[in-house]
Each structure stands twice: as C-alpha cells, then as structure tokens.
Amino acid sequence: MAVVQTGNGVRITGDDGLDVQRTAFTEIPVIDLAGMMSPDEAERRNVGVEVRKACTEVGFFYVRNHGVSPDVLARCYEESRAFFALPETEKCLIHIKNSPNHRGYGPLLEENTNPDSQGDLHEAFDLAGDIPASDPDVMAGKALYGPNLWPQQPPGFKPAVLDCYRSLVALGHTLFRAFALALELEEDYFLPLIRKPCAHMRILRYPPQEVVVSEKQIGIGAHSDYECFTILNQNGDSALQVLNAAGVWVEAPPIPDTFVINVGDMMARWTNDLFCSTLHRVINRSGKERYSIPLFFGPDYDTVISPLPSCQDADHPPLYPPIKAGDYILSRFDETYDYRQSQPEKV
Numbered sequence: 001m002a003v004v005q006t007g008n009g010v011r012i013t014g015d016d017g018l019d020v021q022r023t024a025f026t027e028i029p030v031i032d033l034a035g036m037m038s039p040d041e042a043e044r045r046n047v048g049v050e051v052r053k054a055c056t057e058v059g060f061f062y063v064r065n066h067g068v069s070p071d072v073l074a075r076c077y078e079e080s081r082a083f084f085a086l087p088e089t090e091k092c093l094i095h096i097k098n099s100p101n102h103r104g105y106g107p108l109l110e111e112n113t114n115p116d117s118q119g120d121l122h123e124a125f126d127l128a129g130d131i132p133a134s135d136p137d138v139m140a141g142k143a144l145y146g147p148n149l150w151p152q153q154p155p156g157f158k159p160a161v162l163d164c165y166r167s168l169v170a171l172g173h174t175l176f177r178a179f180a181l182a183l184e185l186e187e188d189y190f191l192p193l194i195r196k197p198c199a200h201m202r203i204l205r206y207p208p209q210e211v212v213v214s215e216k217q218i219g220i221g222a223h224s225d226y227e228c229f230t231i232l233n234q235n236g237d238s239a240l241q242v243l244n245a246a247g248v249w250v251e252a253p254p255i256p257d258t259f260v261i262n263v264g265d266m267m268a269r270w271t272n273d274l275f276c277s278t279l280h281r282v283i284n285r286s287g288k289e290r291y292s293i294p295l296f297f298g299p300d301y302d303t304v305i306s307p308l309p310s311c312q313d314a315d316h317p318p319l320y321p322p323i324k325a326g327d328y329i330l331s332r333f334d335e336t337y338d339y340r341q342s343q344p345e346k347v
C-alpha cells in the first residue's frame, strides 16, 4: 500500500495498484433497496444513481429493505456459536488446508489479510456453492468450485448456513442489477455472468481485544476485498472501520436490519477504477466476542474482467489487462493464505 500526500489529503493506493481512497467521507451512505423490487423502472434507476454515487465516492454503503429474513440470519449465528464453541481439535478436522477448494475451518492467527500483519485475530468457517468433485469445472481444476467441508456437529449447522448462503446469493443478484444500473448498462447485463458465481461466504468469530498492543495484530488487518462486492452482516458492537482519503478510519457500526456492501478490487478493475475498492479493517475492542458474515460475490470463473463498455473511452483507456475472474481471485488467495503455498492440488 502506498500513501502519497496531496493538496486535500492523502491518496492511498492499495495492494493491486488501485486508487482506493476517493473522498474524505465521514459517514457511509444508507441506500433503500426497496426501489429495486419496484415494477417502475424509474425507481430502480434511482437506486442505481445512489449506488453509483456511493461507489465512486466511498466504496461502501449500507442497504436496507434487502429481502433477507432476520430469522435466517439469527439461526445461522446461533448454530455458528455452537460450532465455534467446539474443541479446537474437532474444528481442525475440517481445517481449510484439507480442502483444495478453500473451504472449511481456519483457526485464530492463521490468516494474514494484510501482508504486514502478524496474523488476524479471528477464526473462520469458509464455504461456497456445494459443487460435487465430479463436476467438469472442478475436474478441470477451477479450484474455487468444489464440495464444502462440513463439521459433524452441531447437526443444525449445515442447513442453517446453507439457508443463509442462498439468501445472500439472492441479495447478490439484486445488487448486480443495481450495479448494472449504476454503470448505465442494461439492468440484466451481469445476470448471464453469474450463473455459477464465485460467491464465497465466511462466518467470522472475533475474540475481544481489550488493548491494541500492535496495529499488526488486530481482528482483520487493513485490506481491500478481492471480488466484485461484499455483502456483510455484522453481529456485535462496532468494530469495522473504513479508511477515507484524509487517512481517517471511519466507523461502520452495525445498523439494525441492514447489510454493509463494499466494492471489491475486481469491480474496481472491471469499472476501470470508476468505482473504488476501499481499505477497511476490524478491531474488536467491545470486550465481547463479535461475529460477522461476509459473502464475497464474483462472477462465473471464466468471466473475462476487462473494463466495461460504459467505463472506457478515448479519455479513459483500459487501465488493466484482461484476466479471468477465477484466476484473479485465486491469485489473491495465494497472497493471503500460507497454506495455499504448500498445497499440491493448487492450480
């Protein structure tokens, strides 16, 4: 990450060379998604306008009226508490390093979201679409597709987590329509590209951190996300912080009945840097454990990410070479997860 002083603040460039901090925002906008369900196209377009403003200026926004049932979320958290309370040895039976498809359990401090940090203070359960090992894409070594690793206990965990996954993927479809409108594309532009999406969900548990001994060991070190956008539900006290262009960490507290949505690096590339993928981090100083559920939504593995038609012209030539979505995500996983360096199955 490079920090350059400018006339009105700092310009911070992220890991991927992206210009990630756009304005000195002091709060994160809240967008009502109810308009996306309206039969009136003008109302849907209005949502697109708000999404465009948020994505060009902040890179983060909240959504309300998102259509995800609070019961589905509550059940997923309840089962997750029971899962994380299991003995470490039991959780490690489904250690993520046993999966060639980046699924399973990741213990405390085994992940380094920021290459400068000394391990993240969270444990995680990772999953994505449950795709059998016999599927042609799995056989072809597209390592983001594959079967999930499920724990034996608690018995209600798998159905509750899969329900939650399906609900968040459905919200992702609505958001892709809103993103298309925001980018002045046909509303359905992205839909043929998300038939078998690289949509990866995590359940994160952050133990409390009374004192921050070192900025190098916090819940999640400063990073930007890799995919198109992230759908994040928070359970617990305020701990997520988002960096603005003045170098100030702005709190993104949980707001009841909302999700936080943020642009990821792939969408920044796809939009030729029109949308910004903003740095964020987590420090759980609440004195209590905190849970969150992010779903990182990318398109089908083979989708070629090169600047969208509405994001390039003579004044805005393409800034990035084309890359397949799945290859891009895997290359970013390789930077973050030590276990992937030693995996024989790695593609």
Ligand SMILES: O=C(O)CCC(=O)C(=O)O
Pocket (backbone or CB within 6 Å): 202, 204, 220, 225, 232, 234, 239, 240, 280, 281, 282, 291, 292, 293, 294
């Ligand atoms: O737990 C949170 O609030 C944020 C998690 C996050 O940034 C991530 O998993 O990429």
Ligand SMILES: [Fe+2]
Pocket (backbone or CB within 6 Å): 223, 224, 225, 230, 280
């Ligand atoms: Fe993140």
